[in-house]
Amino acid sequence: MxxxxxxxxxxxxxxxxxxxxxxxxxxxxxxxxxxxxxxxxxxxxxxxxxxxxxxxxxxxxxxxxxxxxxxxxxxWYPKDSGFTLTAFIDADYAGCQDTRRSTSGFAQFLGGRLVSWSLKKQKSTAISTTEAEYIVLSRCCAQILWMHSQLFDYGFVFNVIPMYCDNQSAIALCCNSVQHSRSKHIDIRNHFIK
Structure with a gap:
């Protein structure tokens, strides 16, 4: 690597x-x-x-x-693996040395097979790791919903689609719809996940 x-x-x-x-x-x-x-x-x-x-x-x-x-x-795409949709998300905090913006990425697996991945420098400067991870959670959720709709058209139904994130504060922010003083600045476009 x-x-x-x-x-x-x-x-x-x-x-x-x-x-x-x-x-x-x-x-x-x-x-x-x-x-x-x-x-x-x-x-x-x-x-x-x-x-x-x-x-x-x-x-x-x-x-x-x-x-x-x-x-x-x-x-490698073997034909005998399962058919579950799963996502993994991660972001760094102010990783770009020039702009101090975070780089975020996600990977989506369909039955253990990597089918979609993305890596981008975020458009705004995050003031915390929580914000950086929350932004990528929102992007990944939009991609997952698109994949879900495409697969639904082919007759595949997913009741639960797990998304794994290593930041507990970002997960709590997704689950709690109440705005706190420390999260008011987060752009509305990133609240898509709620």
């Missing part, structure tokens, strides 16, 4: 050819459709396409070396 690269704007370093860098990032973005293990680091590198430096190019080359060494890794 790739380690999280320690990337920032790196203003003082030598610039590299942006066209070449963008081409390499585009190639890796294409690969993320079947290699969810590289999504996070590729998205980190993609943030610096405007002014890439040698540090950023080194991170890109490291991803290619990782891919070369893990050619046998990929998605």
């Amino acid at each position: 790739l380690e999280r690269p320690d990337l920032d704007e790196d203003i003082g370093s030598k610039m590299v050819d942006p066209t070449r860098y963008r081409g390499m990032v585009g190639c890796l973005m294409y690969l993320t459709a079947s290699r969810p293990d590289i999504v996070f680091v590729v998205c980190m590198c993609a943030r610096y396409q405007a002014k890439p430096t040698e540090k950023h190019l080194y991170a890109i080359k490291r991803i290619f070396r990782y891919l070369k060494g893990t050619l046998n890794i990929g998605l």
